[in-house]
Amino acid sequence: MNANENHSHFGDKRLTAPRRAIAAAVDRFDGAFTVDELVDAVSAVSPSTGTATVYRAVGTMEAAGSLERVGSRDGSALYVRCCVEGHHHHLVCTGCWKVSHTACPLGEETTQQVAADSFVVTEHEITLYGLCAGCAAQRSQTEDSVGG
């Protein structure tokens, strides 16, 4: 990708050196990451970048739609680079914390069914946890030695 693509991370906001480093670090993650992990990744390249700046950048990126919050891990918010447009949900692998995107499994029936309770659904959150192919294979290997 060319450097200008970093601009897309922050929408139409200013593109500064710290933000370039942050955008690059985000793109280096395979899956979901915490802000703390992002801070570490950024620090490795740009040590002068402050924690607050990363938090603010994450907020900006989330607002711009280039980052999505996908639940939390150990009390810290989890984020993932989002390149899928429109309504969708996430598959979070609890082995490697990589995140993939999936279509919304909720159909009209849900709305109808819930409407029977006189409840108007305006929003919903769905996150599917499990194991990706790689981690599932790994787990089945150690299964008999470790036990269930």
Place this chain on the structure above:
Amino acid sequence: MNANENHSHFGDKRLTAPRRAIAAAVDRFDGAFTVDELVDAVSAVSPSTGTATVYRAVGTMEAAGSLERVGSRDGSALYVRCCVEGHHHHLVCTGCWKVSHTACPLGEETTQQVAADSFVVTEHEITLYGLCAGCAAQRSQTEDSVGG
């Protein structure tokens, strides 16, 4: 309900005076509440009860399955008394924060569909947000004067 029913809140753990007060306060909530709100409710009846005790009690009740976490509001965890057995999900009214329970809208198709991505789903979180009948009615009344 008789006093002994409070025991069900904490499983087979000891039933103490603070826990009795906490269990009673929990039952007085119509819907979801934060620990802070629970602390206030308990304090009104049993002022000597400490915050840490309430937090610990909430943890115990959650472990016992009598309390369920249903997302968060303003950075605080939301809990609700759970009297429904088995797998189900929640309808959270963003007007009055009352919570009702609903059947799982996910069918076999979801598992199948996701399996196509070589992803094994082990857990999922679903929370539906919206307005209950009461709040929907209230909102539609003020709709034209407030707008939006």
Place this chain on the structure above:
DNA sequence: TTGTATGCAAATGGTTTGCACCTAT
């Protein structure tokens, strides 16, 4: 030039923990 972003450090606020004392069982 000027509004926006940054870095630092301190503040915030929900939640947890250490510890000495108490109590249900």
Place this chain on the structure above:
DNA sequence: ATAGGTGCAAACCATTTGCATACAA
């Protein structure tokens, strides 16, 4: 008797914020 629960206060830790300075536009 004793494991487990309590209250207090301090510790923790993710996240936010105030403020003076730096910089993209």
